[in-house]
Amino acid sequence: MGNCPQCELVVCQMGNWHITYCITFPIRILLKQLSNSLMTTKHLHALNTFKPYAVFYRTGGQIEKFYFLNGWGASVANHDGSYGGSEGLYELAEINPNGHIVDDSIKGYLTFAEVDCYLREISEY
Numbered sequence: 001m002g003n004c005p006q007c008e009l010v011v012c013q014m015g016n017w018h019i020t021y022c023i024t025f026p027i028r029i030l031l032k033q034l035s036n037s038l039m040t041t042k043h044l045h046a047l048n049t050f051k052p053y054a055v056f057y058r059t060g061g062q063i064e065k066f067y068f069l070n071g072w073g074a075s076v077a078n079h080d081g082s083y084g085g086s087e088g089l090y091e092l093a094e095i096n097p098n099g100h101i102v103d104d105s106i107k108g109y110l111t112f113a114e115v116d117c118y119l120r121e122i123s124e125y
Helices: 025-039 112-123
Strands: 007-014 017-024 054-058 061-067 073-078 090-095 107-110
Antiparallel strands (some): 007 017, 054 061, 061 073, 090 107
């Protein structure tokens, strides 16, 4: 295979296969820039997707109240008296548009990610 002055031959090995292909100059520069940007490390931190409208402090933690545009809301608790609070987990209860807790909606022993997922679900009713 002949060499082209405008490209770079690259050999890729996958198992017993050897693939040779040509990368033209502009693409080679883009790939180099991409590989340089991928080498930098970025630390991503989880952010609260939803912000509470009220926070009530209790012994060993707090209760956060959420209200969504669809009229529904939620109460998220993490304190000594909540389900899972002493273990660092959360309790969540849905609040209907009339402002009442939906009894069969109370969930305990939830992780932060599970709470975030439930809040998103409630906000999309």
